[in-house]
Amino acid sequence: MFKVNENFVKLPASYLFVDIAKKVSEFSKQHPETEIIRLGIGDVTRPLPKAVVKAMQAAAEEMGKAETFRGYGPEAGYEFLRTAIAENDFIKRGVQVDIDEIFVSDGAKSDTGSIGDIFDVDNVVAVCDPVYPVYVDTNVMAGRAGEYTEGKGWSKIVYMPCLKENGFLPELPKERVDVIYLCFPNNPSGVGISRDALKKWVDYALANQSVILYDAAYEAFITEGDMPHSIYEIEGAKKCAIEFRSFSKTAGFTGTRCAYTVIPKALVFNGVSLNKLWDRRQSTKMNGVSYVVQRGAEAVFSEEGQREVRENIIYYLNNAKIIVSGLEKAGFEVYGGVNSPYVWLKTPDGLTSWEFFDLLLEKTGVVGTPGSGFGVGGEGYFRLTSFNTKENTEKAVERIIRFFKA
Amino acid sequence: MFKVNENFVKLPASYLFVDIAKKVSEFSKQHPETEIIRLGIGDVTRPLPKAVVKAMQAAAEEMGKAETFRGYGPEAGYEFLRTAIAENDFIKRGVQVDIDEIFVSDGAKSDTGSIGDIFDVDNVVAVCDPVYPVYVDTNVMAGRAGEYTEGKGWSKIVYMPCLKENGFLPELPKERVDVIYLCFPNNPSGVGISRDALKKWVDYALANQSVILYDAAYEAFITEGDMPHSIYEIEGAKKCAIEFRSFSKTAGFTGTRCAYTVIPKALVFNGVSLNKLWDRRQSTKMNGVSYVVQRGAEAVFSEEGQREVRENIIYYLNNAKIIVSGLEKAGFEVYGGVNSPYVWLKTPDGLTSWEFFDLLLEKTGVVGTPGSGFGVGGEGYFRLTSFNTKENTEKAVERIIRFFKA
8 A cells, every 4th residue: 555755744734824824814804904014924025137037038039939949958057057156156256166066946945955865864964943944844754853842843853052142153063963954144043154153064064074054045145244155165165065045035036936056076975976966866856947047047147137136135134224223222132134134033021932923913013923933942032024115114113113112 | 974865876877868969979970971860859849839938028027027026926836827727737628626736846857756755665666667767766766666687677666568569558567566657648658548548557556555646748749539638537546646747748848847746635545635745845845936937837728829839739740640651661660659749669670779779870860769778678669759840850751761661
């Protein structure tokens, strides 16, 4: 008889955003007069850069003509895009990345979610706490997580608390771990990591022969000079780290879908190249990203594209600044928002994350995300995002100040 | 220390198309005067329908305006596309499929490659021989295949020979199998399956509580009335089958990337719904298909789109007809090509697939695919495809007749 993968059955249903939607909808029914402002979800709202739209339309045109039609492309991405990525995202920063170390995909979620395919099931996995749930859930599915205990988490996962006491930066684990997920600037805390702090992780990984999975999806939001945009700015990282990048938050591609993963050829364990394994995985399990989308992604690196992308990032960062200064004025402890679109706040008066969610919704009509939704370590914290319009962001902040300052 | 998934290391390197490319390039160097005609690869060449191009351009335009911009879409696909699929591909044929049974993706290769994520590693897998290599390779990666012996295959995989003796249709396995991959019209043999023949498989799966993975990527090429376009035309199939569909060969989407998978809600094992497991898998490991591409796929179902798609299919089927009748004239035993873009021929004079490849290339400049590249059961067979232009197809066939009739 056919048997399902029982690891999937172990996975508790994820109700975070469903629960939020339900609470908001109930509140709206009871208070139809209140205008809800959503600072909860991590999705962009600014339109695609014009350069990107133009490139996609031209590419669609090409696909409609026999002479310029393109069928199957290279699984790892067209050379035109991989070259643009290597030059703009790495070589311009003094980092040498070869184009056959770059794998273009439809999203960082796909890549961080599927990278475990090439890992043995017995590797010990370490994650920050709070954390982007995909890292944990995909390891549960693969059978790497052990058993779940409510309020504690998975028995085989090593959780690294990121709290205000340690500046939201994980400490090196006491036990030996094989796979380490790091995301900087961080989701959900919005905190970035300095070169020196990241170097400790690279040194740890090299000493312990661990692999760092470095999620740099928010690197475009970095404003401070001592923060690396790529882990390969750190010496030795090519021997221990895989880096995930995305056009989603950088260029508004959340609905357009393009990302990439860097696996250096120097990343070799027991004589096996992870670059080659991933290449085999991708060639076998996918057929590359839409040509039209790849042309759009290439246009992100054009002069016009870069100008428009920078404008959008500055727009969001300005919203983040409005949130941070407003919350501080209202007496909150606030983190993040400087190198990140996310603002992380300590809930006041010892409220739980969900209690604060209810209070904020009821008193101000503002929707955010309870920190506890990202793990035990997020309890007592709350995430606000800068992806709404400037007008709505200002309005939300004014309401918060009005209520909480009182 | 970090450990790789050793199952990947077991996988013999796949050199089929690399070897073909090498041989062709060497031949070209030695015979620069010979014009090579490629009837080897399964990639379309006709441009995208104009309706699709227009829809994609309009969608890109929407993405460039704040009022119509779209961020993250539903992981399983937009309702507009899922509704169009349900209505056109199923309800019009008298098959009821609900839109929450349809999961839109970037390709049938992604779906057939990843569906195993939700299956236990201990399921016994059966495949046709010859077979599309992705079915086998992805089970190797998951640890379901056992050990490999050259010329025999994988120890735990049940191979079902499809030879001219059985009309290229697999026989019900004697041993009990849990997962059965079926692809009709078949790649590589080009042979379709009748309703009655498919019913035997559905009955087998129901009796043995097996799951059929039904790859219907080539259903648009069916010309004969008694062949089901969907396995759900067979009674009981919703309790035992997952169906994979693609816009690739139907509408020329090989470089545009859109497909979908149907998992009926009635597909439940030990109380666990495969529809829910796959939904959880997809929500966790991907973020849906590009909005622009989904609008393109929707346009395939428009009146204009359908007309253009039919024209292309007829164009390819006409090429297939040219190949079949030409090869018969030249004295070959020929199969497929009637309900499929693929023509499958028995190599003459007991030649191996590769010997015939060399002979065909040397004497006619025509490139095809050795049947042995699809598995042991393909030895002594050869695949030609109808995806080149009519002119080239005719020229190739003339050359073949000229040489082999002599």
